[in-house]
Amino acid sequence: MSKRFLILFLFLISQFCLAQSPLSVWNGSVKGAKGNALAGATVSIVELKKFTTTNSAGSFEFTGIPEGTYHIQVTHVGYTTALKDVQSTGQKRVRLNLVLQEEARELTEVQVRGKSETQQAKETPIKAEVINTKAVQEQPSTLVELMNRSAGIRIRQTGGLGSNAGLMMNGFQDRAIKNFKDGIPLDYLGAGYNIALVPVNMLERVEIYKGVLPAGLGADALGGAVNMVTKKSLYRYAEASYEMASFNTHRASLNVLYTDTTRKFFLGADAFVNRSDNNYRVDVTVTDLETAARSPATVRLFHNRFTNYYAEAYGGFANTRWADELRLGVTWFRIDRQNQYGSTMSQPFGASVSQQYSVIPTLRYRKAFRKLSLDQFLTTSTIHVQQIDTARGVYDWYGNFRPSPSRTGETSTRGSLSDIDFSYFTSRSNLAYQLDDRNKLELNVVSAKLVRRGRDPLGLTFKNGTDILEPAAHYTKLITALGLESKWLEEKLATNLIVKYYHSNVDATDTDYYGTVIPRSETSNRWGMAGAAKLSLGANAFVRASAEVATRLPEQDELFGDGNFHIANFELKPERSTNFNLGFRTEKPGRYSFELNSFYRITRDLILRVPVNIFFTQNQNVNNVKGLGVEADATVSLTHWLRANGNFTWQDFRLFDTGNRTTEGARLRNTPYFFANLGLNATLPRLFAGHDRLNLYYYFMFVREYYLDYIPKSLEPPGFLGLWGKAQFNAPNIIPNQQLHSMGLTYNPVNDRLSVGLQVKNIFDSPVFDNFRIQNAGRSVHFKVNYILK
Template structure:
């Protein structure tokens, strides 16, 4: 592996050296700046879609859903902006660009056009260069309106159709991201296109403030080739803010002694030098009340259920992301070196279910992740773009369970005959992973482009348990290496565009597993595996009308097992080195309607999903007195679902919307083979055609909001927002096994959140008061692990943008 790393490093250095030398003259003679602004109509309503380009240059940008565009790498001096798009008249605006600055042109007003679609100007290379996501089933969550919200980023995603965030408890608890029936590691997470698979437990969506990102892109199925991942059911890409010079600081406090603080900022000098920084701190006692059975520690008998407070569930985390380098240079659109540091400390209150209660189990982790990112358009030849990044993840996890006592939910304890409440351990797990990615894009002509993407990740793990020094697994290396290569072709015309791609997945794993357990020959053996799989797919979109878009996508996708699934987490998650890659045939069909009627905006979307999955990796729980979780392959799983979203807004003063999702996920394997048995052979699967347990199949959300301006003083705003979440009841185990009365269910749940915010000085200062779980309902997600009841939070914000 060291030879692969060396070769990639030499290749990267060669590319960078070539870029520096070939553009040395340009660097001396030409300086660059950024142009940003917003496209609006006569009523100051954002116009979308719209295309902005620089006359005489092959550079430009598409305005986003808020009408905002951002064009980097513009030579200094006077230029003409050309604005065009569906249903709008072509407009030209003169702009004087100052090098090294973000040149803001403000709101650019355009007029409506009655011309047909065929008369709309289509951009050439500059527009085609931009990543086209229109053909994919993707939802974009614009975070600007949520910068003052008190809830973390992961919960904001609950407003996206087909998305469910399932949590084990309060702040710092494990959470599961579910998208169209796929969950956990089947859905991949990216930060500016960089995979976050092994960034550590403290640097995740649950700890992020919405203020650190511009938007979140949620792909429901087929992914663009440039993301270069083995996601099976979709992906979430967090896009950082592009503000050149700003400070955004927030602090919130609330119930259960919960505190969140975040500072986000950027500075860009006239010469292109730039610094980006994101810092966060989170703390909570998590001492909310839960309704649980009480066990008499002396007789070990269950008594009545009652309300008690959690007493061993405190959590804190701290994190920092820092990047510095140059932007807008002739040799690089950006060249940034960065580092991520994060750390957390978590008291573990329960096991996989609330039948287990702990008073001394702890888990903590720390991460240090250096990185480098580089991007250049028009490299060597016009239309050729290169982007590369590399990271090295140093992640250490610690699990401690050494207490010689037993606890119940009253906080009472008695001495135990053995050490360890769950499993006697004091282990340090060292994860070391490097990953590299190269993305090459070439514009063939105004209608076609090619993209090549390669990503390699190699993770090594060692663990050492202080209290089990004779454990044969101490300091034994385990490794998981993935190589994913993707090649895509895009074709684009006025009414339609399509993406066709192929992928090669390669996996190497070296792990250890226990064989001949409970015999005199019980031992650990090394299990090595190499696998190669090929996937393919296509995504097509067609504009039936200017405001009505149809989407169709299909893929044969593979998802390679993750380290935590194969190696375990050293505490509750058990190991399974025999996991096979999942593979799935995925189909998405959708319609999207987006129309502006003067001051009214209507958005409607519906999607049908079909997934035929083999070797589905399912997370299960052992319902024992000391429950654990583990991953296993489930032969065949069939998913069919439908989702719908409807939103309406009146100017910026009022909005209302909601979404609903239904997904029928069944065990589709009729027969199963019996291995490791004296009987052997093939038997009928007793759960054939039954819905998979512990996965919600019907859920919905809704929201409504009001905005009142100039309340009390000028440049002030008062916002009132209400959110509703609904989850239909679902079974904890397969519904066809045993009598219905004997089954555990996750009950039907309604939850309500409400908030009110007030901002001054055009948004520079703001305060938000929020109440979550307003009706104080018992809320559950995974295995009936109860989440917090009614909670209040206050968030203060200061924002400055130069």
């Protein structure tokens, strides 16, 4: 019976298949009247609602076409639309060769007017400084240097390549300015992706928001934010760069993107590596290990090597009916660091090392409907941080080692073998709804959860012997922002109104010196408001103003430490600030631009990173800080080939209501109050050949002296606004005036795809001091090669 049933089933299937109309394959080409292949032409079968686009050879193909007569329609920009009747009568293949005629239209004049994304970002109601990294990607310059050339911004590093970089902007610093990658908070990537490491070749631009943040970023920042926008393309491409420099420094990057001919499927990868011995010379005080005598000396750093690797692979779908973009990514990074010193350069280390690594999956989905758009991002990660310090003795600045049986480490007497896991879960949801032509409503929700677990067999313990890192420490944050963007007066006036809600919860266990268990549990709920407006004064001039009452929740590394030289402080309070900004901008495209901005801040419980001893730093609250500032930025085209730019920033942030006569009215510690930049850029096309180009540039940076700690106001320089004269004391507490000259060139021998760059930084080898008076590298020479395969 089973055999008969099988035979009957196969017979019915065969008859059914024979009864169906045969399906055919249609393929062909689209060409112009002159025989040129037309790539990107749209070919559609009207009745079946099927369409495709031609590839670079002008070819196309349809499959599964049933018998019948159909209309084929072909369109292409600059050509007349073609419509052809095609009949399919059972053939397996149908070949179509289609020819389009050029449109015969006479245009007396064509004017294309538009603004790039960079220009649009500069002209939003919310103040944004935009660094066009594409314009300088051929230079062997770091992102830190590019940002330091901008008005109102200072990046302070605790050493050479790979050292901790703290951003200071309009009086706020460090984590008060949030970092983003394509609009997503960067906490989940730890130290693997930041402004000190990312090559400029990886980025389209950098958006720096000052004061109020757009609702789309929706973070709990006070002083602003840095949004690193990665490169995007509709086409396949590959780009590679390699840089070598003084101090055995090597930097390389690679960007690759593949898309299919319909541009609906994509695969890509971004990778970079940074490596440097950082063995530059510094001026230090040397302590003789035998006699304990102290004397000044200039030495070369010997235990300061830094290496990091970063790779991200991604893929997904775009421009489909169900998604504008669905992107899956996996990121891997690793950092290996030799520790030459701690929070200051008072004592060297010769064996301490730290490591950090992680593998991080990400998911992003975006879809725009008629009036509603959705953008959802999810990630989970565990970042492993290790600190190894087991040297039984101490080193001097010459690399000599003195054993000490009473020590099990050099950074502390007990040493360290810490291994800490920081586990993150981050969700960012964004909904935007276009109410009408003039109003858009936007909701942004960022939810983050952090868990810290670890162990250190050499570290502190509770009285019962339990490692203090073993109990899990939990930290959750929720930041919700609701914003309304509006346009008025025939779009001459643009406004942003934003309401924010902040929620946080800390649940951790701490200990005192004696090992006593101290539970830490605190919940915070706060509200904030912000508003911004821009009024156009003409085609190329406008004024804008913004105000904000905001809260910043402590970041996880501020609460829990970083597992290395930054220690925990579970008692940190959220900082609160009231901010005002007023600015004016005007320009004549191709000739000049000028911008003037002012700001005023009142901050309570400001979170400040300070040294607690010669090795370690900690974030602490500063009760009351207020101040004001002004910044100006100008660019002018001196000739068609020579452009000059310059900017300056003056800011005056001081303590108030301290209850202490010495510190009342004192400047905020470790904070520059005046700095300026000048630059010249020359472009010389067709210098040696028909398509070559030479670019020459020169940059000058000046930072006025400032002070590591609080000093009485009466001891400050007597000159106007403190801009000249000397402080009325002489001590290592002063970070002296700094002047830095750099110059370089880039050369494109054939076209924009290949470039070579050479730059000399700190030409006169001037002493350069940065955060906590740590000395940075002197003169260095950098060479870079960049190649783009389109």
